Structures are given as C-alpha cells and as structure tokens.
Amino acid sequence: NAGVTQTPKFQVLKTGQSMTLQCAQDMNHEYMSWYRQDPGMGLRLIHYSVGAGITDQGEVPNGYNVSRSTTEDFPLRLLSAAPSQTSVYFCASSFGTSPTNEQFFGPGTRLTVL
Amino acid sequence: AQTVTQSQPEMSVQEAETVTLSCTYDTSESDYYLFWYKQPPSRQMILVIRQEAYKQQNATENRFSVNFQKAAKSFSLKISDSQLGDAAMYFCAYRRGDSNYQLIWGAGTKLIIKP
Numbered sequence A: 001n002a003g004v005t006q007t008p009k010f011q012v013l014k015t016g017q018s019m020t021l022q023c024a025q026d027m028n029h030e031y032m033s034w035y036r037q038d039p040g041m042g043l044r045l046i047h048y049s050v051g052a053g054i055t056d057q058g059e060v061p062n063g064y065n066v067s068r069s070t071t072e073d074f075p076l077r078l079l080s081a082a083p084s085q086t087s088v089y090f091c092a093s094s095f096g097t098s099p100t101n102e103q104f105f106g107p108g109t110r111l112t113v114l
Numbered sequence B: 001a002q003t004v005t006q007s008q009p010e011m012s013v014q015e016a017e018t019v020t021l022s023c024t025y026d027t028s029e030s031d032y033y034l035f036w037y038k039q040p041p042s043r044q045m046i047l048v049i050r051q052e053a054y055k056q057q058n059a060t061e062n063r064f065s066v067n068f069q070k071a072a073k074s075f076s077l078k079i080s081d082s083q084l085g086d087a088a089m090y091f092c093a094y095r096r097g098d099s100n101y102q103l104i105w106g107a108g109t110k111l112i113i114k115p
Helices: none
Strands: A006-007 A010-012 A018-024 A031-037 A043-051 A056-057 A064-066 A074-078 A087-094 A109-113 B002-003 B008-012 B019-021 B023-028 B032-039 B046-052 B064-069 B074-079 B088-096 B103-105 B109-114
Touching: A006 A087, A018 A031, A018 A087, A043 A064, A043 B103, A087 B088, B002 B088, B002 B103, B008 B019, B019 B109, B032 B064, B032 B074, B032 B109, B046 B064, B046 B074, B074 B088
Parallel strands: A010 A109, B008 B109
Antiparallel strands: A006 A018, A018 A074, A031 A043, A031 A087, A043 A056, A064 A074, A087 A109, B002 B023, B019 B074, B032 B046, B032 B088, B064 B074, B088 B103, B088 B109
16 A cells, blocks of 8 residues: 555745645545644644545635545645745545544645745 | 644653653543654654543553643653654644544654664
8 A cells, every 4th residue: 555645745836826736545545634734833734525525624724725536536726826835735544534543644745835 | 722732842862761742732622532643854744642531541552651631631742762763753633522523733842862
C-alpha cells in the first residue's frame, strides 16, 4: 500500500492563480480531510469528506473547494490564490469516522503564493 | 470552543534520558479523545498515542506514556530512554467523541535529542 499520497510536494503560485492539490489513498478509507499548517500554529481543518459524494466545511474553508467523486481521491482546489494561503497542506484519511480510527497523513504540499 | 495549549515551544533531552512534554486543553465536553502526534523532518504526521477520556488508566505505547489528569485538563507525554530518532515536532490534539470530526491541535513542541 502506498498509503496517502499528495502531489505536488512543492508549488509556487502567483496571486490570483488557481490550482489543485491532489490527494489519493489506497486503503479504501471512507473519511478524508484537508488541513493547513502554519508556523507556530497547529493544523486547521479546511474541508472533509465522509464518503464519495459527501463533503463538508471545516474551520477555515474560505478560498478552497473540494469534491469527492471516488473513494480514493480528494482534491483541494484553490480558486484564486492569495498570499494568506501560503502554508503546508496535509491530506489525511481514516477507515471510519470514529475517533478510535487512526488518521493517516500524507507527506504534505508546501505552497507559496507570491 | 475547545482549545489545546502546548506551552513549551522547544525541549531538549540527553539521549537515553526521559523527557516530558506538556499539553493542556479546555473543553466542557465529557466524551472526548486526546492524541499525541509526531512530525519528523520528513513532515509526515505519525500517531504516537491516544487516550480516551472515559478511561482512567494512562495509555502507554512502548517507551511512550501519558499522564492524563482529567480534572486538571492536562495530558502530558513522557518519552523514556530517548533516542535520536525521537527528534521531531510533537503535537497534542483533541477530538470530541460525537460526530464532530474535527481535530483541534496545539502549536507543537520541538524536541531536540542531544547525543
């Protein structure tokens, strides 16, 4: 199993550009989520999904869109990048939604918006 | 709203010795879970240990153990026999026990292991 994979590992954008961060898992996990990690702060939840076709907003959803057309993939779209979106982005997945289900994290994408 | 506080931005310990990382949290819930995650330089988050609030017994995983003080809302991580591979950022996280899926994270503690 590859686990949770994210592409790209690094990305530089100009203000106003759009892009999609890719996340895939091969563990048949129902639950997937996106976090951002900023210096001196813990991770913050952007969006999450409890299954194909179902998504919901987390703590900081503004400026981001998600969709979940398959169990395996959960892409994060930046509609019009802003410098405030400079961050490290993590995708995570778990088998179910219970707190006892361990969340597995991808290696992260470091995004810089100029 | 729930909050998680890690008051030690950085800690250092001599190899083979014991170190304790602090975490406090604030919640009015009675059903919740607490976690410690490790983030090595590779950036990938790895679950270290989990504690269910309804369990009085402190969780242990090999060299890692917690001191869970529910009344004081404290959840510290003890690492025994520290190894060079333990060097990482350590994050404390909280999650409600109901259908709210959000993990609330502390700001992290950087652990340095001195050889």
